[in-house]
Amino acid sequence: MTRTPAVSSDIDSRDVPAPTGRRDVAVLVPAAGLGLRLGGGTPKALRELAGEPLLVHACRRVAQAPSVAMIVVAAPPAEVDAVRALVPGATVVPGGATRQESVAAALSAVPATIDIVLVHDAARALTPPDLVEAVAAAVRSGLPAVVPALPVVDTVKRVDTADRVLETVDRTPLRIIQTPQGFPRQTLLAAHAQATDDHTDDAGLVERLGHQVHTVPGSDLALKITRPLDLLIATALLTAHPEVR
Template identity: 65%
Template sequence: MSYPICHEEIIEDRDVTAQLDPRGDVAVLVPAAGAGVRLGPGRPKALRLLGGEPLLVHAVRRLAAAASVHTVVVAAPAADLVAVRELLAPVAPVTVVAGGVQRQASVAAALAAVPAGPEIVLVHDAARALTPPGLVESVAAAVRSGHDAVIPVLPVVDTIKEIGVGERVLGTVDRSALRAVQTPQGFRRGVLTTAHAAATDPLTDDAGLVEKLGVPVVCVPGSEHALKITRPFDLALAEHLLAMGR
């Protein structure tokens, strides 16, 4: 089994796109067909409102602000394809395809719709709506430098316990070797295509599929503003960050 190789410093939350070479060699896949049950009843999660606009609009706007991004493909709920296309048309040129029941199927559908050209493919959660364009560039640059798979990470700051039957504590996990994984995750296009073709069991992230191939996964510093909006508290926190101009 291969393990990710991680660097320790944390990326500063600033837009650094103007300092980077605008190559336009990146395609970004956005799986956005999930229901978002933990966020409470309502529309699919990517279409929930943050500051008066859907999470998906915020996410795509920030992706499009990264100079390296050539193509964005969104996998949306099949029943909302027309609505999502109309929603995103004023934001950026985006291809919208029907997503699947599971995230993995949505990513595969979006990957199949990427046109010829981009050889760097990023996969990004619509729920990480406030991800800085600079983080997109950082991941893309790491793939461009020669890595097959790259993930942004943050150190785990809480104490982690392993729990057994009856909620009994079995031990304390050494958090120095643990990282919380974010998106966008970046890949050589051929590596991601092979990983999805070989997938047998659904996993929560695409780096997990690549790890199963034995391909090394490299870590770069993540961003605290790339939080995943999963619960009502996360949405409230994102509202606060947005009000602060993040």
């Protein structure tokens, strides 16, 4: 893979410190995907936002959460060394061909001394540390699976294959799910061990085991940057609210 400025070894202004605090949480960041909708030919997690890769923004915020003991990044295999330079406070492993494979690779690097595992999208680069803490606290209270969620605010309609509206769906019970998603380490290990097909959502894997998934309030800052427009919105948020950095 061709190197880009986004994976420069000049890390003076991009250093991500090793997390400190309660130290019972590992955060897995699958970052090996190409993210074709964002364009540019660079792995999505290494696309720059305000001069720094999305991955650096995401890991910096995660590292500020007091409960986090370690961050494990599943990087594009050809970029492992470059990602280690970008996030020196993190453990970096080669990712897989799918998100699920990347999460499994990162999970295998978590020691048995860690009780709680969160899975977080690098594309949610502005996720506040408080949300990381809220998810971790909910898992610590004994819940088997926890996801941040926001109410659906748009009107939702169900359509057929010809794009004809069949009905207007009641949006009251619907939620938009974000990350980080949190689990007891053993629960997530069991879910991945029993996976028979590919999932893009770890809570879905845990549901397959028969566990109840619980929600905590999400954050508007935890938007997922998947399209050029999302990158513009995130840039505007950083410009208008420099404290978000």
